[in-house]
Amino acid sequence: MSQPHLTLYLDPPALARLxxxxxxxxxxxxxxxxxxxxTVSAEESTLxxxxxxxxxxxxxxxxxxxxxxxxxxxxxxxYTGAYWHVEAxxxxxxxxxxxxxxxxxxxxxxxxxxxxxxxxxRVLGNARVTDEGFALMPLQGRLSEHRSFQSMSxxxxxxxVMVRVTQPVIATLxxxxxxxxxxxxxxxxxxxxYPHFRVQEGGTPELLRRCSYVITQNSSxxxxxxxxxxxxxxxxxxxxxxxxxxxxxxxxxxxxxxxxKRQNFAKYLTWFLRDQALNAGRPEFETRLLTHLREKxxxxxxxxxx
Numbered sequence: 001m002s003q004p005h006l007t008l009y010l011d012p013p014a015l016a017r018l019x020x021x022x023x024x025x026x027x028x029x030x031x032x033x034x035x036x037x038x039t040v041s042a043e044e045s046t047l048x049x050x051x052x053x054x055x056x057x058x059x060x061x062x063x064x065x066x067x068x069x070x071x072x073x074x075x076x077x078x079y080t081g082a083y084w085h086v087e088a089x090x091x092x093x094x095x096x097x098x099x100x101x102x103x104x105x106x107x108x109x110x111x112x113x114x115x116x117x118x119x120x121x122r123v124l125g126n127a128r129v130t131d132e133g134f135a136l137m138p139l140q141g142r143l144s145e146h147r148s149f150q151s152m153s154x155x156x157x158x159x160x161v162m163v164r165v166t167q168p169v170i171a172t173l174x175x176x177x178x179x180x181x182x183x184x185x186x187x188x189x190x191x192x193x194y195p196h197f198r199v200q201e202g203g204t205p206e207l208l209r210r211c212s213y214v215i216t217q218n219s220s221x222x223x224x225x226x227x228x229x230x231x232x233x234x235x236x237x238x239x240x241x242x243x244x245x246x247x248x249x250x251x252x253x254x255x256x257x258x259x260x261k262r263q264n265f266a267k268y269l270t271w272f273l274r275d276q277a278l279n280a281g282r283p284e285f286e287t288r289l290l291t292h293l294r295e296k297x298x299x300x301x302x303x304x305x306x
Contacts, residue, residue: 002057003037003038003039004037004038004039004058004059004299005038005039005040005041005057005058005059006033006038006039006040006041006058006059006060006061007040007041007042007043007053007056007058007059007060007061008026008029008030008040008041008042008043008060008061008063009042009043009044009045009049009050009053009060009061009062009063009065010026010042010043010044010045010063011044011045011063011064012044014026014063015042015043015044018030018042019042024082024280024281025075025077025082025084025280026042028280028285028286028289029061029075029289030042031286032285032286032289032290033300035286036290036300036301036302037301038300045062045063045065050065050068053068053069053072054068054069058071059071059072059073059298060072060073061073061074061075061086062074062075062090063075063076064076064090065090066089066090067088067089067090071298073086073087073088073293073296074086074087074088074089074090075087076090076092078272078273078277079220079223079224079240080119080123080223080224080227080273081119081122081273081279081281082279082280082281082282083273083277083278083279083280084277084278084279084280085097085276085277085278086278086289086292086293086296088296091149092218092238092239093149093218093236093237093238093239093241095239097239097272097276097277098237098238098239098241100276101242102242102243102268102271102272103271104264104267104268107267107270107271107275109267111270112264112266112267112269112270113266115266115269115270115273115274116265116266116269116270119227119269119273120227120228123224123227124227124228127209128209129209129210129228129229130209130210131210131211131212132210132211132212133167133168133212134167134168134169134170134210134211134212135161135165135167135168135169135170135211135212135213135214135215135233136169136170136172136204136207136208136211136213136214136215136221136225137158137161137169137170137171137172137214137215137216138171138172138174138204138214138216138219138221138222139154139171139172139173139174139177139199139216139219140154140174140177140216140217140218140219141174141177141178141179142154143155143179143183143186143187144182144183144186147236149218149236149237149248150217150235150236150237150248151235151236151247151248152235152247154217154235155183155186155190157215157217157235158171158187158190158197159190160252161215161233162190162193162194162196162197164252164256165196165215166196167196167212168196168197168198169196169197169198169215170198170199170200170207170211171187171197171198171199171200172199172200172201172202172203172204172207173199173200173201173202174219175201175202187199204221208221208224208225208228208230209228211225211230212230212231213225213230213231213232213233213259214230214231214232214233215232215233215235216232216233216234216235217234217235217236218234218235218236218237218238222234222238222240222244223240226240226243226265226268226269227265227269229265231243231244231245231258231259231263232244232245233245233247233255233256233258233259234246234247234248234255235247235248236248237249240272242268242272243263243264243265243268244258245257245258245259246258278292287302290302
């Protein structure tokens with residue numbers, strides 16, 4: 001019987017880092033699988049590779065892509081640090097954590113405070129956090145489209161917000177998106193129509209430290225805001241919706257009311273990161289990964305019995 005095999009399908013930057021010995025997560029995945037008798041290879045996730053993958057022997061792990069067959073999973077960094085998820089779907093809002101209940105009362109308070117302080121120090125350092133009375137709206141792409149995971153299009157989100165929110169709203173453009181001339185013209189028109197709305201390119205991290213809360217479809221900026229104790233109003237599905245005002249989950253009125261409720265950010269981040277994700281910076285990562293893969297149906301023995 002041949003050894004079980006895992007193929008890592010990676011984008012060129014991740015593949016180059018792995019080959020250079022500079023990608024901690026995939027190096028530790030490789031080590032974990034080899035420790036239980038698997039062989040591991042890595043290749044670029046090209047279109048042809050994706051077509052051919054279902055016919056190849058063994059199992060597959062994709063990076064931020066939809067798995068191509070029932071012996072494949074996908075992985076993605078969970079917003080910050082060395083926290084990762086390995087799941088059966090690429091869409092974050094379909095992950096188990098998105099459907100789980102946040103067990104607020106079951107999270108130990110002192111442990112959560114310790115976890116949160118260390119996380120905030122690592123992310124924020126000595127940077128100052130204030131509340132200057134405006135909302136930050138980090139825009140993503142495809143502004144006129146209403147996609148299946150959204151409650152409305154981004155442009156409709158802006159219109160909806162501006163007639164319900166009286167405080168200033170500053171929208172920022174995503175640096176990796178290519179906005180069309182029509183999208184930019186529409187944003188200018190909206191800024192002219194609503195005096196308390198303006199758009200700027202860049203500056204999102206600094207604005208996040210100064211804003212009152214975040215309004216977005218499902219930008220990771222809202223998650224970063226949790227670390228700064230900034231509430232969020234979300235117009236699309238995502239995995240970190242539990243303590244946000246989520247329009248898809250509760251409707252606009254209830255979502256707006258949620259912004260006024262006091263949230264325990266320390267307990268939430270402890271649960272979401274420490275308890276729900278795999279921390280590739282911890283010594284127990286390999287054991288937790290192998291247990292997780294067994295729960296996903298892979299024939300993976302434990303390290304102790306390998």
